[in-house]
Amino acid sequence: MTAFEPQTDDYAARVRESYDRQTAMVTLGAELTAIGPGTVEIVLPFRADLCQQHGFIHAGIITAIADSACGYAAYSLMPADAGVLTVEFKVNFLHPAAGERLIARGMVSRAGRTISVCAADIFAVSGDSEKVVATMLATVMTIQGREGVRG
Amino acid sequence: MTAFEPQTDDYAARVRESYDRQTAMVTLGAELTAIGPGTVEIVLPFRADLCQQHGFIHAGIITAIADSACGYAAYSLMPADAGVLTVEFKVNFLHPAAGERLIARGMVSRAGRTISVCAADIFAVSGDSEKVVATMLATVMTIQGREGVRG
Amino acid sequence: MTAFEPQTDDYAARVRESYDRQTAMVTLGAELTAIGPGTVEIVLPFRADLCQQHGFIHAGIITAIADSACGYAAYSLMPADAGVLTVEFKVNFLHPAAGERLIARGMVSRAGRTISVCAADIFAVSGDSEKVVATMLATVMTIQGREGVRG
Amino acid sequence: MTAFEPQTDDYAARVRESYDRQTAMVTLGAELTAIGPGTVEIVLPFRADLCQQHGFIHAGIITAIADSACGYAAYSLMPADAGVLTVEFKVNFLHPAAGERLIARGMVSRAGRTISVCAADIFAVSGDSEKVVATMLATVMTIQGREGVRG
Numbered sequence: 001m002t003a004f005e006p007q008t009d010d011y012a013a014r015v016r017e018s019y020d021r022q023t024a025m026v027t028l029g030a031e032l033t034a035i036g037p038g039t040v041e042i043v044l045p046f047r048a049d050l051c052q053q054h055g056f057i058h059a060g061i062i063t064a065i066a067d068s069a070c071g072y073a074a075y076s077l078m079p080a081d082a083g084v085l086t087v088e089f090k091v092n093f094l095h096p097a098a099g100e101r102l103i104a105r106g107m108v109s110r111a112g113r114t115i116s117v118c119a120a121d122i123f124a125v126s127g128d129s130e131k132v133v134a135t136m137l138a139t140v141m142t143i144q145g146r147e148g149v150r151g
Numbered sequence: 152m153t154a155f156e157p158q159t160d161d162y163a164a165r166v167r168e169s170y171d172r173q174t175a176m177v178t179l180g181a182e183l184t185a186i187g188p189g190t191v192e193i194v195l196p197f198r199a200d201l202c203q204q205h206g207f208i209h210a211g212i213i214t215a216i217a218d219s220a221c222g223y224a225a226y227s228l229m230p231a232d233a234g235v236l237t238v239e240f241k242v243n244f245l246h247p248a249a250g251e252r253l254i255a256r257g258m259v260s261r262a263g264r265t266i267s268v269c270a271a272d273i274f275a276v277s278g279d280s281e282k283v284v285a286t287m288l289a290t291v292m293t294i295q296g297r298e299g300v301r302g
Numbered sequence: 303m304t305a306f307e308p309q310t311d312d313y314a315a316r317v318r319e320s321y322d323r324q325t326a327m328v329t330l331g332a333e334l335t336a337i338g339p340g341t342v343e344i345v346l347p348f349r350a351d352l353c354q355q356h357g358f359i360h361a362g363i364i365t366a367i368a369d370s371a372c373g374y375a376a377y378s379l380m381p382a383d384a385g386v387l388t389v390e391f392k393v394n395f396l397h398p399a400a401g402e403r404l405i406a407r408g409m410v411s412r413a414g415r416t417i418s419v420c421a422a423d424i425f426a427v428s429g430d431s432e433k434v435v436a437t438m439l440a441t442v443m444t445i446q447g448r449e450g451v452r453g
Numbered sequence: 454m455t456a457f458e459p460q461t462d463d464y465a466a467r468v469r470e471s472y473d474r475q476t477a478m479v480t481l482g483a484e485l486t487a488i489g490p491g492t493v494e495i496v497l498p499f500r501a502d503l504c505q506q507h508g509f510i511h512a513g514i515i516t517a518i519a520d521s522a523c524g525y526a527a528y529s530l531m532p533a534d535a536g537v538l539t540v541e542f543k544v545n546f547l548h549p550a551a552g553e554r555l556i557a558r559g560m561v562s563r564a565g566r567t568i569s570v571c572a573a574d575i576f577a578v579s580g581d582s583e584k585v586v587a588t589m590l591a592t593v594m595t596i597q598g599r600e601g602v603r604g
Contacts (some may be wrong), residue, residue, distance in 0.1 A: 024209035049174045053302050057217045058175035059237045063209020086207045086210045088441055090241040090543040092570045094563040110547040117545045137590045139390055151204045189307045239592055243393040243419045245412040259395040288439045290541055325502045326511035347510045351476045355604045360477035361539045362517020369512045392543040453505045
């Protein structure tokens with residue numbers, strides 16, 4: 001992983017301020033637990049009401065925290081007046097998402113002026129053990145000068 | 152779209168029974184509105200508590216209903232004792248997901264013995280107008296003879 | 303499929319001129335056989351020297367013609383001074399690529415100012431029969447004002 | 454990266470034997486330069502006849518060596534009687550592929566009985582400098598007992 005230089009001093013505050021406006025994260029009970037330049041970590045405690053038919057966390061819910069982790073990893077490196085949008089992502093599901101909580105760790109692979117590429121691994125945690133359950137590769141866009149798209 | 156022949160007479164009932172065990176769909180307020188051989192439709196009424204930072208439905212939530220639509224489209228063509236698992240998917244986001252409700256329409260492109268490939272388009276509906284906001288291409292697996300994986 | 307309005311009268315000539323500079327297409331023996339506003343078709347006659355280990359056309363070669371079909375489908379709708387770059391794509395392989403020739407049919411799903419989304423289906427042709435062997439979902443970028451990136 | 458235990462002593466010989474049957478790799482001039490348990494490296498010297506319209510190596514050609522690197526990384530961990538097939542992949546293109554040669558480094562992320570997930574980074578090399586130009590995330594399948602699919 002390359003070390004990235006943020007363009008703003010308050011990148012962490014900007015990420016947190018935008019994250020706090022994601023009502024979906026509140027509804028799912030997901031918490032933003034770490035912010036670095038080009039990296040973000042989000043934790044989702046296991047909830048029985050977020051499952052698919054076999055009692056594992058639903059693929060879409062796993063994807064939700066991975067998408068926010070990737071998007072904010074990219075956003076942490078953007079200029080102050082920018083907004084962030086997800087262009088697309090792909091997720092591979094490696095193991096059933098069971099355990100006490102999920103951790104999505106997103107990081108920037110390439111920070112471009114318009115297009116950034118990010119990756120996230122999603123881990124299921126049970127006691128001391130951490131197991132990767134999914135992996136995301138995402139394309140994220142920097143938006144500037146568009147009404148209503150900031151943060 | 153090819154016409155598919157289901158392997159079971161009660162495919163629609165099997166899809167519905169499995170869907171009803173997806174607690175995430177209940178939590179999100181998503182409804183299974185149509186089932187055909189190789190096709191499934193899921194509707195999600197807009198909710199302000201499922202949004203990203205700009206007030207549009209969160210990409211992960213869009214993905215959740217698209218994943219269920221693809222998975223159950225594939226499941227409708229599987230044998231009676233099978234279970235369905237998502238191997239991976241990719242989603243492109245075309246327009247912001249605003250409107251009164253989202254509709255995810257999943258359909259099977261290829262139904263294999265082990266691997267099926269499905270596509271879903273996700274539409275935002277406002278009054279009479281329907282606009283595609285995202286598109287998914289997914290790989291789904293038929294599981295047989297594995298403990299705890301049925302439906 | 304939506305009907306698209308090209309921004310230039312000579313879109314077909316522009317596509318062909320750029321395609322003719324793709325030396326990889328010449329090396330593979332791929333031909334540009336149809337151009338419409340937002341659609342492109344490329345044909346690759348079967349060659350035993352483009353195969354993987356089981357004697358089917360290599361996934362990368364299938365991808366090469368699908369990528370050119372998607373990229374030029376998007377390019378056909380771009381302004382006269384633009385260049386086209388592939389941001390990313392995903393390809394699902396549905397059946398082994400055997401037959402007399404492959405046909406990649408690319409079309410635009412969404413034509414944006416910066417980002418376009420395209421899809422391609424790739425067919426294997428044997429006599430009168432045509433069978434889809436792969437499907438691509440691609441993200442393509444319009445480049446303007448960058449030195450050396452035109453066409 | 455996890456360390457993987459190969460199931461056969463001659464995994465490297467099996468990989469090489471199968472690779473040598475990929476006529477596409479010969480045609481492109483790609484060489485298999487390293488084989489480990491769950492890892493494969495392939496080198497493609499730059500050739501002006503494998504380019505897209507701006508003189509960079511064509512996305513499909515980059516994909517071809519990345520696909521072979523991923524497929525053989527997975528194959529190195531498979532049982533002796535198995536065959537390997539690519540189910541799907543996604544590739545993000547990060548920088549133009551210019552330089553003296555490309556190196557694709559594939560590695561297994563998850564080795565399953567039926568489904569393996571692999572990643573590859575593709576680097577452009579100029580003199581002493583190496584730059585990542587693309588990244589692949591792939592799903593690969595182990596085939597057993599199917600006529601004509603071995604290696």
